[in-house]
Amino acid sequence: xxxxxxxxxxxxxxxxxxxxxxxxxxxxxxxxxxxxxxxxxxxxxxxxxxxxxxxxxxxxxxxxxxxxxxxxxxxxxxxxx
Amino acid sequence: xxxxxxxxxxxxxxxxxxxxxxxxxxxxxxxxxxxxxxxxxxxxxxxxxxxxxxxxxxxxxxxxxxxxxxxxxxxxxxxxx
Amino acid sequence: xxxxxxxxxxxxxxxxxxxxxxxxxxxxxxxxxxxxxxxxxxxxxxxxxxxxxxxxxxxxxxxxxxxxxxxxxxxxxxxxxxxxxxxxxxxxxxxxxxxxxxxxxxxxxxxxxxxxxxxxxxxxxxxxxxxxxxxxxxxxxxxxxxxxxxxx
Amino acid sequence: xxxxxxxxxxxxxxxxxxxxxxxxxxxxxxxxxxxxxxxxxxxxxxxxxxxxxxxxxxxxxxxxxxxxxxxxxxxxxxxxxxxxxxxxxxxxxxxxxxxxxxxxxxxxxxxxxxxxxxxxxxxxxxxxxxxxxxxxxxxxxxxxxxxxxxxx
Numbered sequence: 001x002x003x004x005x006x007x008x009x010x011x012x013x014x015x016x017x018x019x020x021x022x023x024x025x026x027x028x029x030x031x032x033x034x035x036x037x038x039x040x041x042x043x044x045x046x047x048x049x050x051x052x053x054x055x056x057x058x059x060x061x062x063x064x065x066x067x068x069x070x071x072x073x074x075x076x077x078x079x080x081x
Numbered sequence: 082x083x084x085x086x087x088x089x090x091x092x093x094x095x096x097x098x099x100x101x102x103x104x105x106x107x108x109x110x111x112x113x114x115x116x117x118x119x120x121x122x123x124x125x126x127x128x129x130x131x132x133x134x135x136x137x138x139x140x141x142x143x144x145x146x147x148x149x150x151x152x153x154x155x156x157x158x159x160x161x162x
Numbered sequence: 163x164x165x166x167x168x169x170x171x172x173x174x175x176x177x178x179x180x181x182x183x184x185x186x187x188x189x190x191x192x193x194x195x196x197x198x199x200x201x202x203x204x205x206x207x208x209x210x211x212x213x214x215x216x217x218x219x220x221x222x223x224x225x226x227x228x229x230x231x232x233x234x235x236x237x238x239x240x241x242x243x244x245x246x247x248x249x250x251x252x253x254x255x256x257x258x259x260x261x262x263x264x265x266x267x268x269x270x271x272x273x274x275x276x277x278x279x280x281x282x283x284x285x286x287x288x289x290x291x292x293x294x295x296x297x298x299x300x301x302x303x304x305x306x307x308x309x310x311x312x313x314x
Numbered sequence: 315x316x317x318x319x320x321x322x323x324x325x326x327x328x329x330x331x332x333x334x335x336x337x338x339x340x341x342x343x344x345x346x347x348x349x350x351x352x353x354x355x356x357x358x359x360x361x362x363x364x365x366x367x368x369x370x371x372x373x374x375x376x377x378x379x380x381x382x383x384x385x386x387x388x389x390x391x392x393x394x395x396x397x398x399x400x401x402x403x404x405x406x407x408x409x410x411x412x413x414x415x416x417x418x419x420x421x422x423x424x425x426x427x428x429x430x431x432x433x434x435x436x437x438x439x440x441x442x443x444x445x446x447x448x449x450x451x452x453x454x455x456x457x458x459x460x461x462x463x464x465x466x
Contacts, residue, residue, distance in 0.1 A: 008213055008285035009296040050299075057218035059281055073215060073283070077299030080212065080243060080284020081197055081255050081275060081416075089365055089437035090448040131451075138370035140433055154367060154435070158451030161364065161395060161436020162264075162349055162407050162427060177329030180348070187403065190352035193345065193423075195416065196332070200342035251339065264347065264427055265458065271345070272420045306417065 002031060002066055007075035013045045028053045028062045028072055049076040083112060083147055088156035094126045109134045109143045109153055130157040163231065164238040167223045169214060171246040179240050179258050189237040189260035193267040195275055197255040199248050206291040209249040215283035219243070222282040230259075230274050234266040241274065243284060273310055280307040315383065316390040319375045321366060323398040331392050331410050341389040341412035345419040347427055349407040351400050358443040361401040367435035371395070374434040382411075382426050386418040393426065395436060425462055432459040 002021045011017050025031045032051070036043040054073040055064050066072055083102045092098050106112045113132070117124040135154040136145050147153055164186070168174075176196060183192050201207040227239045238260040248254060257274045261267040286297040316338070320326075328348060335344050353359040379391045390412040400406060409426050413419040430436075438449040 005215070007215055007283065008287075011213075012296075054215070054218055054283065057215070057221055059222065059283075073218070075215075075283065075285070076296070077304075078280065078283055079286045079297040079299050080214070080282050081279040086367070088367055088435065089439075092365075093448075135367070135370055135435065138367070138373055140374065140435075154370070156367075156435065156437070157448070158456075159432065159435055160438045160449040160451050161366070161434050162431040162455075175329075176332050176346075177327075180328050180346075184348065184350060184405075188352065190350050192348045192350070194332075195420070196336065196344045197416065198336060198342050198344070200340065200414070253336075262352070264349065265424075268347070268420065268424045268427075272417075275416055275420075 001068060003071045004031065004035070005071065005073040007073060009076055010045060010049065010074060013048075014041060026065055028055065028060075028064050028066055031066060031072060032062070032074070046074070051075075052077055082149060084152045085112065085116070086152065086154040088154060090157055091126060091130065091155060094129075095122060107146055109136065109141075109145050109147055112147060112153060113143070113155070127155070132156075133158055163236060165224070165227055165231075166240045167220055167227060168242045169216075169219045169223070169245060170242065171244065173244070173253055174242045174256055176256060176258075179242070179256060183238045183240060183258055183260040186237045186260055188262060190262055191264040191267040192258065192260045193264075193271040194256065194258040195271050196253055199250050199252050199254055201250060202288075207250060208289045208291065209247055209252075210254070211247050211287040211289065211294075212243075212245045212254070213285045213287070214243075214245045218283050223278065226274055226277045226281060229277070230270040233273070234261065234270045235263070236261050236266060236270055239270070239274070241278070243278070243282070245284070247289075276303070276306040276310060279303040315388060317376070317379050317383075318392045319372055319379060320394045321368075321371045321375070321397060322394065323396065325396070325405055326394045326408055328408060328410075331394070331408060335390045335392060335410055335412040338389045338412055340414060342414055343416040343419040344410065344412045345416070345423040346408065346410040347423050348405055351402050351404050351406055353402060354440075359402055360441045360443065361399055361404075362406070363399050363439040363441065363446075364395075364397045364406070365437045365439065366395075366397045370435050375430065378426055378429045378433060381429070382422040385425070386413065386422045387415070388413050388418060388422055391422070391426070393430070395430070395434070397436070399441075428455070428458040428462060431455040
């Protein structure tokens with residue numbers, strides 16, 4: 001099971017802050033593909049923005065490996081400061 | 082008549098903050114030469130440091146022209162801030 | 163070296179943070195940066211909503227400060243970023259860096275802000291007279307951060 | 315654009331100066347630099363005597379600020395330099411710059427300090443436990459100022 005969190009416009013448009021994914025994926029990219037196949041809303045919203053990701057709270061490329069128990073966050077480019 | 086001011090270590094070593102020079106000089110460099118010929122103390126102290134100058138309160142090169150009534154300041158490199 | 167990283171709803175006081183760093187007897191130079199909520203050219207901004215990723219935020223800021231420490235000889239760093247709803251003219255973010263040398267303090271403060279803008283999980287939503295919209299990331303911020311990695 | 319340049323014996327208050335600049339509704343970014351009297355590596359420093367060239371000092375600082383204004387889009391600049399005798403840990407100098415953009419504020423504050431260090435008529439004399447001596451100019455300060463003229 002992988003915990004997936006969404007932030008900012010993505011969270012708002014999906015109407016969802018967090019979900020659990022139980023699938024055999026080895027990278028964040030594959031995880032995103034699985035989500036897109038799950039629903040049209042995911043398919044639409046996950047393609048709309050330049051997607052950044054954090055794995056276990058570290059900002060990392062979408063090619064990063066993931067495993068069971070990881071926390072993955074998907075979000076648009078950050079705009080703080 | 083040209084007013085000449087000295088600052089910092091130069092003022093202290095010369096024991097003099099200001100003097101008047103009545104000589105036919107066209108640049109600060111020439112003014113410094115005239116001072117050096119006036120006394121051994123000037124000759125020694127004006128050669129001891131890298132000399133900066135201000136003409137009428139503007140930091141300018143020693144080649145700057147001067148004329149009667151100008152205020153010339155001679156001092157070592159600045160160290161504020 | 164004293165590091166303080168805070169993510170909070172409450173406002174902060176620049177003077178208090180400056181005094182704390184200036185007390186360090188080894189730092190001859192203190193640089194502070196403060197960012198405020200300002201109306202953009204179009205006008206009509208009422209305030210900002212700042213969302214963040216609790217847990218990751220503090221970690222990301224601490225990582226950025228530690229990277230700055232590796233690059234420059236610093237005596238103290240304080241980073242405070244506010245979250246929640248901030249009205250026009252309120253303070254958003256503060257970075258204060260103390261060092262023995264002014265250039266280290268300037269560079270580190272500027273570096274921390276450039277990295278914060280591209281690496282720390284904060285998102286701004288503008289509340290204007292016409293409605294709400296999420297702020298888009300600026301290409302110029304990305305470029306500013308990339309310049310530091312070329313210098314490494 | 316508000317410019318304030320002061321050369322004074324009295325101490326200054328960073329918070330007051332920051333607040334004055336932050337009130338400007340157009341400045342989203344405020345950078346401050348503060349320099350303090352610190353003991354050098356050798357130790358034994360009691361204080362500094364700061365000599366200046368009255369009349370020229372204010373003019374030189376104003377010229378530096380005006381040059382910064384030409385180079386960056388600034389909303390406000392405050393420069394305060396103290397003179398006379400300053401004890402260990404006292405504040406010497408403060409530069410505060412307000413702008414719409416952080417990079418302009420950082421660059422201008424850094425530029426003003428680099429030029430102040432090489433162009434403004436101030437001289438420091440260190441009072442140590444072993445006696446007094448005039449501080450020598452640093453080559454690194456000269457180089458820092460020269461980098462800006464190459465960028466022009």
